Amino acid sequence: MERKTLTAAAVLGLLAVGLAMPVEAKTKINLWYGLKGYLGKQVMKVCERFNAAQDEYEIVCTGKGNYDQALQAGIAAYRAKKHPHILQGVETATATLMLSGAIYPAHQLMADAGYDVDWSDYIGSIMSYYASSDGKLYSFPFNSSTPVMYYNIDMYEKAGIAGPAETWEQFEENLRTLKTSGVACPIAFSTYLWVHLEQFSYMHGEPISTRNNGFDGLDAELVFNKTSYVKHVERLKRWYDEKLGSYAKELFGVGTRESFATGKCGHYFGSIASHGTVLKSAKMKWNVAPLPHNEGVTPNNTVVGGASFWIMKGFDEADYKGVAAFFDFIRSVESQEFWSTVTGYVPTTRSGYDGLVAKGFYKQEQYAGREVAIESLARTPPTPLSRGLRLGYFRQIKKIIGDELEQMLAGKKTAQEALDNAVKRGNEQLRRFEKQYQGQSLP
Amino acid sequence: MIKRVLFRNRLLPYLLILPEVLIVFVFFYWPSAKALFWSFTLEPPFGGFAQWVGLDNFRELFSSPEYYESAGITLIFAFWTTFISMGLALLLAIFVDRVIRGLVVYRTVLMWPYAVAAPAAAVAFQFIFQPGVGFFAFLNDIWPGIWDPNIVGADAMLMVIIAASWKSITYNFIFFLAGLQAIPRTFVEAAALDGAGPIRRFVTIVFPLLSPTFFFLLVINVTDSFTEGFGIINVMTQGGPGGATNILVYKIYQDGFIGLDLSGSSAQSVVLMALVVLLTFVQFKWIERRIHYAE
Numbered sequence: 001m002e003r004k005t006l007t008a009a010a011v012l013g014l015l016a017v018g019l020a021m022p023v024e025a026k027t028k029i030n031l032w033y034g035l036k037g038y039l040g041k042q043v044m045k046v047c048e049r050f051n052a053a054q055d056e057y058e059i060v061c062t063g064k065g066n067y068d069q070a071l072q073a074g075i076a077a078y079r080a081k082k083h084p085h086i087l088q089g090v091e092t093a094t095a096t097l098m099l100s101g102a103i104y105p106a107h108q109l110m111a112d113a114g115y116d117v118d119w120s121d122y123i124g125s126i127m128s129y130y131a132s133s134d135g136k137l138y139s140f141p142f143n144s145s146t147p148v149m150y151y152n153i154d155m156y157e158k159a160g161i162a163g164p165a166e167t168w169e170q171f172e173e174n175l176r177t178l179k180t181s182g183v184a185c186p187i188a189f190s191t192y193l194w195v196h197l198e199q200f201s202y203m204h205g206e207p208i209s210t211r212n213n214g215f216d217g218l219d220a221e222l223v224f225n226k227t228s229y230v231k232h233v234e235r236l237k238r239w240y241d242e243k244l245g246s247y248a249k250e251l252f253g254v255g256t257r258e259s260f261a262t263g264k265c266g267h268y269f270g271s272i273a274s275h276g277t278v279l280k281s282a283k284m285k286w287n288v289a290p291l292p293h294n295e296g297v298t299p300n301n302t303v304v305g306g307a308s309f310w311i312m313k314g315f316d317e318a319d320y321k322g323v324a325a326f327f328d329f330i331r332s333v334e335s336q337e338f339w340s341t342v343t344g345y346v347p348t349t350r351s352g353y354d355g356l357v358a359k360g361f362y363k364q365e366q367y368a369g370r371e372v373a374i375e376s377l378a379r380t381p382p383t384p385l386s387r388g389l390r391l392g393y394f395r396q397i398k399k400i401i402g403d404e405l406e407q408m409l410a411g412k413k414t415a416q417e418a419l420d421n422a423v424k425r426g427n428e429q430l431r432r433f434e435k436q437y438q439g440q441s442l443p
Numbered sequence: 444m445i446k447r448v449l450f451r452n453r454l455l456p457y458l459l460i461l462p463e464v465l466i467v468f469v470f471f472y473w474p475s476a477k478a479l480f481w482s483f484t485l486e487p488p489f490g491g492f493a494q495w496v497g498l499d500n501f502r503e504l505f506s507s508p509e510y511y512e513s514a515g516i517t518l519i520f521a522f523w524t525t526f527i528s529m530g531l532a533l534l535l536a537i538f539v540d541r542v543i544r545g546l547v548v549y550r551t552v553l554m555w556p557y558a559v560a561a562p563a564a565a566v567a568f569q570f571i572f573q574p575g576v577g578f579f580a581f582l583n584d585i586w587p588g589i590w591d592p593n594i595v596g597a598d599a600m601l602m603v604i605i606a607a608s609w610k611s612i613t614y615n616f617i618f619f620l621a622g623l624q625a626i627p628r629t630f631v632e633a634a635a636l637d638g639a640g641p642i643r644r645f646v647t648i649v650f651p652l653l654s655p656t657f658f659f660l661l662v663i664n665v666t667d668s669f670t671e672g673f674g675i676i677n678v679m680t681q682g683g684p685g686g687a688t689n690i691l692v693y694k695i696y697q698d699g700f701i702g703l704d705l706s707g708s709s710a711q712s713v714v715l716m717a718l719v720v721l722l723t724f725v726q727f728k729w730i731e732r733r734i735h736y737a738e
Contacts, residue, residue: 075703079490097704099530100489122591224517240594246575249593254575396702408683410594425509432503432704438494 026058029322030084032077033063034070034307035143039278042342049082049338050329057322067093067307075100078102082379085323089139089310091129092394095214097310098138099392099437104320106215106327107136112317113324117331121349125377126304128387132443133215139308140327141348143339145273146302146373147195153285155183155266158309160428164289171292172235175244178266187245187267189403191236193398194305195269197224199291200232202386203299209430214390218434218442222397222426231404240409247409260286260310271305272373275344279366288369290376300386301379341367346374362392365442390442392433397426455624474718477561481709488703500710509686510694510711521668527608529660532615537645540623550620557598557613561674568606569679592680596687599680603688606675615660622656623649623702654734660725669719691715 033043048059055266064070067090077083088415089097097103110117119137130139143307151164159181165171178186184249201208206227211220217262241243245265260268261281269291278286293299309330329335336352339345341361349355353374362371380386391397399421408418450456482500484493504510539549539575556564571578574591582590592599626649634644650657673692676682682689689697692715699708 071703072700075488096488100487101491102489243588247593254573255686275722351570393702393704396698396704399697403650403683403686406683410685412685428507429702432485433706435496436487437496437666 019023026056027318027322029057029059029086029319029326031059031061031086031088031309031326032059032070032074032087034065034067034082034090035088036063036066038341039143042339044328045342046335046339049335050326051294053329054325057325059326060134060323067277074312081314083312083314084395085312085315085319086326087310087312088142088307090307090395091305091388092398094130094139094308094388095390095392095394095433098132098390098443099440102312103138104313105132105136105138105443106140106311107138109311109320109324110327113321115324115328117370121351123350123353123374123377123384125231125301125387126346127383129304130308136443140330140442141304141306141308142330143273143306143343143345144304144348145271145306145345146304146377147199147269147291148272148290148369148372148376150260150268150270150274150278150286152260152266153265153287154263155181155186155284159183164287165292166290167295168292169231169233169255169295172238172244175239175267176242179242183266185241185246185259185265186332188248188256188265189226189236189239189245189258189268190247190249191402191409192256192269193401195291196232196236197229197401198305198389200229201227202301202303203291203293204228204297205300205383205385207240207385208389209391212384213388214392215384215387215442216366218392218430218437218440220430222423222430225416225423230415230419233408233419236405237415239409271344272346273306273344274371275367275370276342277344279363288372290372290379299379301382302376303382303386303388304346304377337361340370344370346370346377391430392437393429397429400425400429478709478712481706482713484502484706486705486718488705493706496706500706501714503707504710504714509689509734511690512686513691513694515598516600516686516688517669517692519600520607520690521665523604524607524611524668524672525661525664527604528611529615529657530662531608532612532660533619534671535612535616536619536623539620550598553616554613556609557611557617561610561671563680564610565678568602568675570608572602572679592684594684596684599684599688603679606679607668607672610675611664611671615664618656618660619653622653626652650664651735655736657728658731658734661730664721665722665726666719669715669722691718 024088031047033040035043044061047059050057050059062084064073067088069094070088071090074083074087074089078132078229083102097137107117107119112191117130120133122137126141126144127135130141131137149164153180156163159178161174161177175186197208201224204227206224206229208224209220209222211217213218240247241380246259248254248259256268257270257274257278259265260270261278263282263284272288275288291302292322309327311320315323326391330339331349331352333349333352333355336347336349337355339358340347340356347356360369382388401419404418404422404425407413408415413421481493483497484495485500486493535553539546539553542549559567569577570591572592574580574583574593579590590598592602610618630648630652631644634648639647669690670692672690673696676690677695678686680688682693691711694716695708695711698711700702702708
């Protein structure tokens with residue numbers, strides 16, 4: 001008796017759900033992202049703002065852990081045909097995603113959905129990272145940043161240093177001056193390749209690999225063991241040996257940013273995206289400055305880092321209309337303004353940047369300094385050696401270089417030996433990638 | 444006396460064993476077969492056409508100095524975690540076995556760490572070993588720079604060995620204690636009456652009777668340290684610094700899941716599986732002979 005009632009109730013319930021469904025049927029768009037903590041919450045807010053701005057589509061945003069985990073989740077889901085419409089991909093995975101066969105190119109999507117986008121509005125050095133060799137955007141730049149130098153003004157004043165160094169030579173002198181003035185930790189640093197290898201090479205117009213950093217073909221070979229990067233690595237080793245700073249790894253809970261923000265260390269190199277985070281915890285006077293360069297060099301632009309949104313294949317036209325509407329929304333001046341204000345990431349288009357300038361954004365005390373990032377991104381138009389990297393398995397290559405550099409810091413290898421071995425092992429990865437995608441070429 | 448269970452229904456035993464077989468199939472045989480297949484191909488991360496490359500993946504593996512280095516690191520890690528965790532567990536079990544008052548309390552308290560998940564234990568140990576502010580920071584106050592698992596490979600290795608041993612001591616302890624308590628008191632008492640001291644009694648009576656437990660734990664510990672070090676290493680060192688704690692199982696994860704080289708990492712797991720099987724075989728062939736199983 002009771003069971004019958006229950007069954008009847010269940011059937012009725014199902015019917016009710018079935019009947020209720022067609023009403024208010026918004027097209028659902030799924031998006032998976034790889035940011036955690038404060039930044040992850042801000043991504044959710046961007047999604048909520050899109051949902052509030054229109055009532056045709058509903059974007060469902062889901063955090064999948066960090067960048068690596070989000071990519072893993074995207075891959076596993078794509079293999080099981082349960083993937084989202086949009087996947088956030090870290091910049092180092094660009095080559096892998098471009099050749100994955102799972103991607104619907106961004107420029108194609110917008111054309112198919114009938115949007116007339118002024119692509120030239122995108123900031124050159126941001127665009128070039130995610131565009132094909134003929135300048136067509138493959139994924140939408142979203143959280144874009146570039147590294148800057150954070151410095152502690154209180155410590156500078158005490159040690160009598162006039163201002164942030166423009167050259168690496170002067171920078172090293174400043175570290176020594178700080179040390180003699182009694183600062184225990186002039187810099188919190190690591191081998192941070194994004195700053196010390198990538199941006200360093202772009203700024204100095206030196207290649208990381210042949211074939212224009214991989215843009216011209218999968219047969220590129222690493223060459224950073226023959227550039228002034230070797231000298232720069234020796235510099236890092238000197239900082240370590242002379243105890244000019246503390247070598248801080250995120251793994252031990254206290255990374256370079258925390259060491260700086262708590263006022264313990266005098267400098268750190270990091271993404272402009274952390275500007276907001278440092279602002280919240282720093283109790284001292286501090287500011288940001290462009291990354292230094294070698295003496296006697298006129299530096300190029302720096303290049304964007306962060307992640308972009310990739311559109312995945314396998315959905316119907318109606319869904320893709322919603323995806324296009326979302327991208328049209330996030331490239332709007334208002335949405336960029338919101339995102340840049342709450343995070344510290346830079347606007348991706350000129351109109352977005354101009355919008356912020358017109359509002360006097362960079363003149364407000366708490367945001368002062370954030371323009372340093374966009375100025376260094378736009379310092380020169382991107383050259384073939386300063387538009388980014390297009391290397392396969394680059395995530396893994398970075399791990400290899402990092403391992404070799406740690407062995408150098410531990411005194412097991414010289415800088416040259418470590419980099420020679422990193423190049424050898426890295427090239428093995430590149431050849432593996434080339435073999436994997438035999439017969440294909442980068443767009 | 445051995446109890447035998449007889450099933451009248453011929454189908455029932457198969458039905459009863461089916462869930463277990465299914466689980467083992469889905470989580471072991473199927474992935475293993477897939478890994479074996481992938482190890483002979485170049486599998487693209489997002490799927491699609493996979494080239495057949497024969498033994499290329501294995502050839503690349505065996506010509507890589509880093510792979511041998513990782514294998515060496517794995518052996519060091521396996522040896523020391525097994526040695527420390529079994530040694531200390533045996534010592535603790537002997538002490539607890541002699542305790543008369545409060546036995547339950549000791550037994551319970553010593554079993555707790557087994558309930559702690561490896562990553563949680565690793566986070567706790569990370570605080571202890573943090574070179575700047577952790578418990579070990581005092582070493583750096585006395586001799587600046589002496590403790591730096593951020594950069595010094597040996598320090599990092601020591602750290603993960605201690606954490607991994609701590610984690611498995613309790614498991615071993617439970618088995619050792621049960622083994623000790625199963626030894627009839629009369630044997631030990633008779634030996635004591637004959638004038639044998641505690642050490643002599645342990646060497647000639649207790650340990651031989653404990654040897655089946657010892658052998659079982661040896662096999663489990665060695666196998667475990669080859670595969671279970673992952674949780675600790677992923678949190679504490681991620682294979683670093685400079686690859687100093689990159690044990691084989693972590694390298695498989697790193698190359699496959701982070702590096703997206705699915706085939707290379709499959710080849711590595713096939714080799715690791717073969718290694719563990721071989722090692723277990725060796726243990727059974729040469730060590731088990733000396734084991735005396737009681738009737």
